[in-house]
Amino acid sequence: MAILKVEGLVKTYKDLKALDNVSFEFNKGILSLLGPSGCGKTTLLRCIAGLEVPDDGSIYIDDKVQTSIRETILVPPYSRAIGFVFQSYALWPHMTVYKNVAFGLKLTKVPDGEIRKKVIATLDLVGLHGLDQRYPSQLSGGQQQRVALARSIAMEPRLILLDEPLSNLDAKLREEMRVELKKLIKKVGISAVYVTHDQEEAFVISDTVIVMDGGRILQYATPDEIYNRPADQFVASFIGRSVLVDGKMVKVDNENCLVAVPEFNNAVLVCHRPQSGGAGDPCKLVIRTSEIKLNSKRFESQENVLEGSMSGRDYRGGLTDHRIQVGSREIVVTSHKLCPMINVDNDGGKIFLHIDPSAISVIIDKPQAVPQHAGG
Amino acid sequence: MLFRSFTTGRLGTIVAFNVQNYIKVFTDPEILPMINNSILYAAGSAALGTGVGAMLAWIVARTNTPGRVLVELMPLYPILMPPIMKNIAWILLLAPKSGILNGFLRENFGIQQLVFNAFTLPAMVWVFGLACVPLGYLFLLPVFLSFDPSLEESAYISGSKPMRTMLRITFPLAFPAFLSAFVLNFLRGLRSFETPVLQGSPGGINVFVAKVYDSMSVEYNPGIATAYSTVLIILSVLALLFYVRATRFSERYATITGKGYRVKVIDIGKWKYATFLAVFAYFLVGIAIPFVVLIVVSLIPYYDYETFMMFPANIDLSNYHRVLNHPSFVSGLYNSLFLSVTIALVTVLAGIIMAFTIYRTKVYGSKVFEFIGTMPLAFPPLVLSLGLVIAVIGTPLYNTLWALGLGLFVAYFPYALRNASGAIVNIHKELDEAAWVHGARWRHVFFQVTLPLLKPTVTGALFYIFIEAIRNIDVAVLLVAPGNEYGPVTLFEYFRVGQWAEAAAGGVIYLIILILAVSIAKFVFKIKFSL
Numbered sequence: 001m002a003i004l005k006v007e008g009l010v011k012t013y014k015d016l017k018a019l020d021n022v023s024f025e026f027n028k029g030i031l032s033l034l035g036p037s038g039c040g041k042t043t044l045l046r047c048i049a050g051l052e053v054p055d056d057g058s059i060y061i062d063d064k065v066q067t068s069i070r071e072t073i074l075v076p077p078y079s080r081a082i083g084f085v086f087q088s089y090a091l092w093p094h095m096t097v098y099k100n101v102a103f104g105l106k107l108t109k110v111p112d113g114e115i116r117k118k119v120i121a122t123l124d125l126v127g128l129h130g131l132d133q134r135y136p137s138q139l140s141g142g143q144q145q146r147v148a149l150a151r152s153i154a155m156e157p158r159l160i161l162l163d164e165p166l167s168n169l170d171a172k173l174r175e176e177m178r179v180e181l182k183k184l185i186k187k188v189g190i191s192a193v194y195v196t197h198d199q200e201e202a203f204v205i206s207d208t209v210i211v212m213d214g215g216r217i218l219q220y221a222t223p224d225e226i227y228n229r230p231a232d233q234f235v236a237s238f239i240g241r242s243v244l245v246d247g248k249m250v251k252v253d254n255e256n257c258l259v260a261v262p263e264f265n266n267a268v269l270v271c272h273r274p275q276s277g278g279a280g281d282p283c284k285l286v287i288r289t290s291e292i293k294l295n296s297k298r299f300e301s302q303e304n305v306l307e308g309s310m311s312g313r314d315y316r317g318g319l320t321d322h323r324i325q326v327g328s329r330e331i332v333v334t335s336h337k338l339c340p341m342i343n344v345d346n347d348g349g350k351i352f353l354h355i356d357p358s359a360i361s362v363i364i365d366k367p368q369a370v371p372q373h374a375g376g
Numbered sequence: 377m378l379f380r381s382f383t384t385g386r387l388g389t390i391v392a393f394n395v396q397n398y399i400k401v402f403t404d405p406e407i408l409p410m411i412n413n414s415i416l417y418a419a420g421s422a423a424l425g426t427g428v429g430a431m432l433a434w435i436v437a438r439t440n441t442p443g444r445v446l447v448e449l450m451p452l453y454p455i456l457m458p459p460i461m462k463n464i465a466w467i468l469l470l471a472p473k474s475g476i477l478n479g480f481l482r483e484n485f486g487i488q489q490l491v492f493n494a495f496t497l498p499a500m501v502w503v504f505g506l507a508c509v510p511l512g513y514l515f516l517l518p519v520f521l522s523f524d525p526s527l528e529e530s531a532y533i534s535g536s537k538p539m540r541t542m543l544r545i546t547f548p549l550a551f552p553a554f555l556s557a558f559v560l561n562f563l564r565g566l567r568s569f570e571t572p573v574l575q576g577s578p579g580g581i582n583v584f585v586a587k588v589y590d591s592m593s594v595e596y597n598p599g600i601a602t603a604y605s606t607v608l609i610i611l612s613v614l615a616l617l618f619y620v621r622a623t624r625f626s627e628r629y630a631t632i633t634g635k636g637y638r639v640k641v642i643d644i645g646k647w648k649y650a651t652f653l654a655v656f657a658y659f660l661v662g663i664a665i666p667f668v669v670l671i672v673v674s675l676i677p678y679y680d681y682e683t684f685m686m687f688p689a690n691i692d693l694s695n696y697h698r699v700l701n702h703p704s705f706v707s708g709l710y711n712s713l714f715l716s717v718t719i720a721l722v723t724v725l726a727g728i729i730m731a732f733t734i735y736r737t738k739v740y741g742s743k744v745f746e747f748i749g750t751m752p753l754a755f756p757p758l759v760l761s762l763g764l765v766i767a768v769i770g771t772p773l774y775n776t777l778w779a780l781g782l783g784l785f786v787a788y789f790p791y792a793l794r795n796a797s798g799a800i801v802n803i804h805k806e807l808d809e810a811a812w813v814h815g816a817r818w819r820h821v822f823f824q825v826t827l828p829l830l831k832p833t834v835t836g837a838l839f840y841i842f843i844e845a846i847r848n849i850d851v852a853v854l855l856v857a858p859g860n861e862y863g864p865v866t867l868f869e870y871f872r873v874g875q876w877a878e879a880a881a882g883g884v885i886y887l888i889i890l891i892l893a894v895s896i897a898k899f900v901f902k903i904k905f906s907l
Contacts, residue, residue, distance in 0.1 A: 049809075049813050050813075051809050051812070051813070076812075077809070077812045077813045078812055078813070078814075078815045078816055078817055079815075080813070081815075082813060083813075083814075084809070084810065084813040084814070086806040086809065086810055087806070088804055088806050090804065090806035090807045090809065090810035091810075092807060092810070092811075092825055092829075093829070094828045094829055103811065103814055103816070103824075104814035104815045104816075107814075107815040107816055107820060108815065151810075151814065152814070155814065155815065
């Protein structure tokens with residue numbers, strides 16, 4: 001049974017395709033919708049909540065139809081029994097924390113005593129014990145965030161939707177809150193759809209991730225799979241720090257393939273074999289710089305070793321960025337204080353880079369559109 | 377709402393079927409001087425008012441002039457001093473034979489010439505120009521206050537001295553706001569009623585509003601009146617379009633950001649005595665002198681120069697006695713109180729419901745309603761009530777208090793709507809949506825979220841419309857009838873028949889009501905007034 005099912009969702013604003021035939025199914029846990037701004041992730045979330053009406057498609061929550069354009073069914077947001085945490089938190093400034101959280105419960109026929117118990121229990125759960133008579137403006141950003149969450153889960157929905165809930169917090173608090181948010185959602189045991197543009201946040205918080213761009217789903221997989229096997233160039237470059245270079249496959253065997261990279265002085269790199277493509281095909285390599293090893297002396301193995309020169313270093317406290325010129329490209333590799341990968345003191349000095357095949361994703365270029373000479 | 381389109385529709389049909397009235401209007405040899413007068417009067421007042429307002433705004437925002445508080449209170453002046461009071465006071469001061477100033481020159485310096493004449497174009501521009509100052513001030517003050525100081529600082533760094541920076545950077549950047557205020561004041565000039573009728577017509581300076589009024593009150597010829605109105609509407613619409621263009625143009629100068637800058641106050645040295653003098657002079661002519669003149673005149677048995685100068689030896693309350701025993705003033709006072717309270721409540725409630733429908737629901741065609749709702753803004757109030765008169769002739773509404781109430785409703789509804797729209801747009805939409813997804817229906821959203829959040833704006837609008845309606849003349853003047861008087865119109869009539877002292881006494885009674893209302897609003901409800 002799927003908690004959420006979306007079929008053929010289309011939404012167009014004037015010329016912009018916000019959602020372009022989006023379909024997916026989501027069973028349980030936490031699902032992130034990840035993508036750059038304008039990719040359609042928020043529109044998708046608002047369609048699920050019933051705040052937007054799509055042009056076409058249908059949405060099922062708990063196998064019950066909520067939106068179906070063809071059947072002209074549109075369950076209003078107030079009957080969908082979902083939670084929603086807004087980007088701005090949307091706490092009602094004229095109500096106390098207690099009243100904010102109790103709002104939805106009071107609209108149902110729950111007796112007052114029970115509402116009181118539930119609200120207090122929920123506030124305790126999110127760590128806001130004793131703050132129930134405060135007004136939202138008297139709370140810190142992190143506390144407001146918790147009230148918004150409490151308000152959504154007090155109604156005990158099966159599904160909760162979160163629209164970039166951490167984007168208004170400062171960086172440090174954001175890192176704390178994302179772990180706490182995850183713990184809380186798991187503890188309550190509800191499923192969640194979480195919209196974010198922050199790749200790291202999506203990976204930390206969710207069981208599965210949908211990467212979107214241009215109103216389409218590019219990849220729907222676990223964080224691990226998305227990181228290690230990005231479906232295409234866009235996903236690859238959006239996820240983590242990586243270098244993207246053009247290459248040409250020179251040899252393909254059962255497991256591996258060899259790719260020549262003109263920008264790295266025509267060095268040949270051993271990579272894991274992609275699902276399609278053969279010798280002679282052009283391709284793109286996505287190299288995750290966090291997995292590159294550096295050394296000032298030659299590595300023992302000759303395989304996948306590039307030679308470069310150090311063009312500069314940027315000290316960042318616990319971390320150091322090394323700018324290395326390889327062929328015509330500059331690659332930035334970050335090393336951690338505890339495991340310095342190199343000790344080259346002099347700028348311009350020679351340096352060797354080892355790139356393990358597992359740090360490289362090979363992406364076959366999309367077919368060159370439709371062959372032009374088809375009719376001829 | 378339906379009635380409004382009906383009203384304007386009726387107005388339209390009558391206009392269309394009276395071609396001969398148009399011929400009469402356009403072949404009138406006075407038509408060109410009238411256009412000329414209207415534009416000179418409106419543009420002159422707008423230039424004077426906006427210029428002075430801009431200067432005062434700059435003085436308050438950017439200089440260390442002493443006594444700035446006199447100007448900071450200025451937004452209250454027009455609220456405390458209804459236009460007709462100002463006209464009465466200045467006519468008392470500037471009237472050619474009986475005026476206080478001419479009398480003073482005659483008695484003390486033997487100057488027999490009539491130096492001042494209230495019934496000339498410059499005097500009209502002077503009086504209405506003073507009424508334009510607060511708007512110019514209010515438009516330019518935020519510009520000078522929220523001006524990004526780095527724009528000036530970068531000019532200093534480039535070697536420009538403060539005065540030069542002022543002229544080359546600060547003033548040009550304030551120009552769009554100046555233009556907006558100028559055009560809006562120009563529009564108010566075209567629509568204004570009291571000055572043209574009380575000062576223009578007696579002196580033969582005819583402008584359109586006065587002509588519309590005369591053709592109704594003297595000749596009782598609605599056809600001619602509508603024909604004149606059409607010309608007036610065309611002029612106002614042109615000005616309104618220009619205003620819309622001007623404000624759009626000003627958006628390009630997006631130098632004013634939401635950041636809270638601390639504005640640098642410039643030490644202008646010795647010049648601060650000059651600027652103080654300017655501030656004080658404005659305080660005198662803008663409020664103090666008219667105020668004093670009115671009160672004094674209301675307390676003397678009758679008005680002429682000699683009696684005026686004998687004050688306070690001849691102080692008496694006979695004017696108040698007469699006014700308060702005059703049935704048409706008493707019923708007018710009662711009607712104006714009753715109607716303005718009712719109208720304030722009704723328009724504000726209707727405005728909120730409408731704004732909520734437009735911005736927060738997906739009711740089909742609600743944008744059209746917004747257009748219709750703000751349309752009356754394009755019509756001068758007098759024309760609006762003319763349309764209403766024509767619409768209700770022959771219906772049971774004619775000559776009733778209902779017609780008067782309807783006229784006021786139509787005139788003030790756009791303000792209520794704009795006020796509510798502005799406030800609703802400022803309430804983050806997610807606050808509504810949050811209620812919605814957490815189980816609230818429309819009625820819950822409206823009563824539990826939107827309405828409580830609107831409370832401050834709503835009380836402000838209530839007081840504003842009350843204060844505007846209780847002193848209204850230009851909507852009410854064509855809709856009053858024996859038995860359905862309206863207080864301010866009665867005062868206006870007193871003044872026209874030469875009962876100046878009674879008019880002043882009635883005016884002071886209204887001043888007391890206004891001061892009470894403003895004080896309650898300010899101190900009980902903490903409302904900040906800005907026009």
